[in-house]
Every structure is written in C-alpha cells, then in structure tokens.
Amino acid sequence: MAANIPKGLSGYLNLVALDARRPAFVRVSPEGQVIEAGGELARYGLGELPTGSAIEDAAPFLTGLLPLAGRSATLRWVECAPGVAADVHLVAEEAHDWVLLLDATEEVQARQAMQQRGNEITLERDGLARRVRELEAEIERLRGGR
Amino acid sequence: MISKKVCMLGAFAVGKTALVGRFISSIFEDKYITTVGVNIKKKQIAVAGQEVTLMIWDLAGEDEFQGVQLAHMRGAAGFLLVIDGTRRSTLETALKLQERATKEIGAMPFVVIVNKTDLLPQWEINDADLADLAARGWTVLKGSAKSGAGVPEAFEALATRAIGAA
Numbered sequence: 001m002a003a004n005i006p007k008g009l010s011g012y013l014n015l016v017a018l019d020a021r022r023p024a025f026v027r028v029s030p031e032g033q034v035i036e037a038g039g040e041l042a043r044y045g046l047g048e049l050p051t052g053s054a055i056e057d058a059a060p061f062l063t064g065l066l067p068l069a070g071r072s073a074t075l076r077w078v079e080c081a082p083g084v085a086a087d088v089h090l091v092a093e094e095a096h097d098w099v100l101l102l103d104a105t106e107e108v109q110a111r112q113a114m115q116q117r118g119n120e121i122t123l124e125r126d127g128l129a130r131r132v133r134e135l136e137a138e139i140e141r142l143r144g145g146r
Numbered sequence: 147m148i149s150k151k152v153c154m155l156g157a158f159a160v161g162k163t164a165l166v167g168r169f170i171s172s173i174f175e176d177k178y179i180t181t182v183g184v185n186i187k188k189k190q191i192a193v194a195g196q197e198v199t200l201m202i203w204d205l206a207g208e209d210e211f212q213g214v215q216l217a218h219m220r221g222a223a224g225f226l227l228v229i230d231g232t233r234r235s236t237l238e239t240a241l242k243l244q245e246r247a248t249k250e251i252g253a254m255p256f257v258v259i260v261n262k263t264d265l266l267p268q269w270e271i272n273d274a275d276l277a278d279l280a281a282r283g284w285t286v287l288k289g290s291a292k293s294g295a296g297v298p299e300a301f302e303a304l305a306t307r308a309i310g311a312a
Contacts, residue, residue, distance in 0.1 A: 063201040064151035064221025077183020108182045116180045
C-alpha cells in the first residue's frame with residue numbers, strides 16, 4: 001500500500017502522522033539501560049532520559065516488559081501519565097529493543113463516552129432481567145399458596 | 147527493591163478500578179466510570195519481610211463490545227481475578243478469562259476476589275459457587291471496595307504469590 005503513495009505526498013503524510021501521534025522513542029539495551037531517547041518524552045511523563053539510566057526508573061509502566069527476547073508487541077491505550085494515553089509499541093531488534101509511544105489520548109476519550117453508555121445500558125438491561133426473574137418467582141410462590 | 151507487575155482482570159463493572167482506588171488511596175467512588183485500555187497505579191507494600199512495589203495494571207473489563215486485551219498482561223507476575231458477587235454472569239466471565247489468560251499468556255499466580263460484600267443480600271454468587279472455585283485449588287477471597295473489607299488481604303495474597311513466597 002505504501003508503495004502507491006506518491007513521493008511528494010508521503011513526506012506530507014509523515015508530518016501529519018507525526019503531528020497527530022506525537023511520538024516518543026527510547027532505545028533500550030538488554031540490561032534495561034537507555035541507549036538513546038527522543039521525541040515528545042515529556043508528554044508521556046518521561047522527561048530526561050540520560051544515556052545509561054535505567055528505563056524502568058523513568059518509566060515504571062515498563063516493569064516486567066523488557067527485555068523483549070525477540071518478541072515485539074503492541075499495547076494499546078496505556079495510561080503513561082495522568083490524562084495521557086499511548087499506544088506502546090515494543091519493537092525487538094537483535095542487539096536492543098525499541099519503545100515507541102504514540103499518543104492515543106483523543107481516541108481513548110472518544111471511546112470512553114461510547115463504552116460508558118454501552119455498559120450502562122447493559123447493566124440496566126441485566127438489572128431489569130433480574131427484577132423480572134424475582135417477580136416471576138414471587139408469582140409462582142403466590143400461586144403455590146392458593 | 148523488588149518491583150512486580152500485576153493485573154486486574156474481570157468483567158466490566160465488577161469493581162476492578164474501585165478495588166485499586168481503595169488499595170492505593172483508601173478512597174471509594176460510588177459512580178461507575180468505565181476504564182478504557184489500561185490505567186496503571188503503583189504501591190509499595192511489605193510482603194514476607196520484603197518491600198515490594200506493585201505496578202498495578204487496571205485493565206478494561208470484558209464487555210459485550212470488546213474482549214480484554216490480554217496482551218496487556220505480558221510481563222505480569224500475577225493477577226487479581228475480580229467477580230461481582232451480585233452478578234452471576236461475572237463468575238462465568240471470570241472463568242473464561244482465567245482460561246484464556248492461561249492459554250495465551252501462560253500460567254501465573256492469581257487470587258480471586260468476589261467483590262461487593264457490602265451488598266450481600268443481593269448476591270447471586272452462593273457458598274457452593276465459592277466452594278467450587280476453592281476446589282480447583284484457587285485462592286478465593288471476599289471483599290468490598292466500598293467498605294474496604296478484604297482488600298489489603300487480597301493484594302497481599304497476590305503479592306506474596308507474585309514474588310514466589312507463597
């Protein structure tokens with residue numbers, strides 16, 4: 001698909017995507033130390049990440065996830081900082097791992113409203129079904145008493 | 147300092163977020179607000195003579211529209227399987243989630259907490275159900291995010307298992 005995008009447009013698309021997703025990245029050694037970092041780190045509560053620092057100290061949400069041992073993964077809609085959600089892309093390469101954060105805050109907020117209403121309706125429906133069962137049981141009890 | 151990732155797993159509206167809120171901050175919010183994706187909270191506790199930092203991944207619950215994203219459980223040392231005592235369907239969901247998690251992520255320690263003991267008269271889960279879970283060798287606790295009953299015990303039981311001390 002990407003091969004069909006004219007060259008002149010692909011650069012523009014790249015800028016649109018970067019602007020919308022506000023990427024931040026960290027390259028991590030197998031020992032969990034920062035090799036390099038950049039992008040909008042502060043947005044995700046990461047701030048300064050000096051080379052050689054332990055990534056889990058700065059990003060506790062990575063506890064248990066690194067090293068990737070060759071298995072890449074994507075974790076969607078992870079709260080990385082108060083009010084900020086990101087898609088966390090964990091990319092395994094031979095000598096190191098990449099952590100790529102892409103902003104998903106707007107998507108999460110839009111979904112929250114829909115999911116909230118959907119679940120509330122389900123709870124109301126289940127509550128009504130339970131009430132119907134209780135009433136039917138009561139009717140049976142009254143019939144039995146005749 | 148040991149740090150362990152643990153997850154909250156269960157159907158929607160069983161009280162996963164409320165249990166985390168009670169455990170982390172001793173607060174309870176009565177209003178139901180659905181979780182999208184995953185929220186992460188941190189708490190340090192003493193378990194088996196060690197200080198352990200729990201990174202608690204509060205996963206969005208299983209509902210009719212979307213299944214739990216089990217990929218979020220990657221790297222976890224254990225999970226709290228939450229059931230709402232007033233809704234029988236959440237027991238069935240919990241059983242399915244436990245099976246799926248074991249199949250997709252692998253076996254790991256977990257503790258069951260049946261939430262909402264503050265609403266005991268409305269419970270659809272009975273003693274036979276709890277006995278059935280216990281007969282599987284599962285650790286089954288009862289609690290209430292609202293009153294706080296059983297909540298520290300559940301997280302301590304999970305942490306003990308997560309560090310391999312159980």
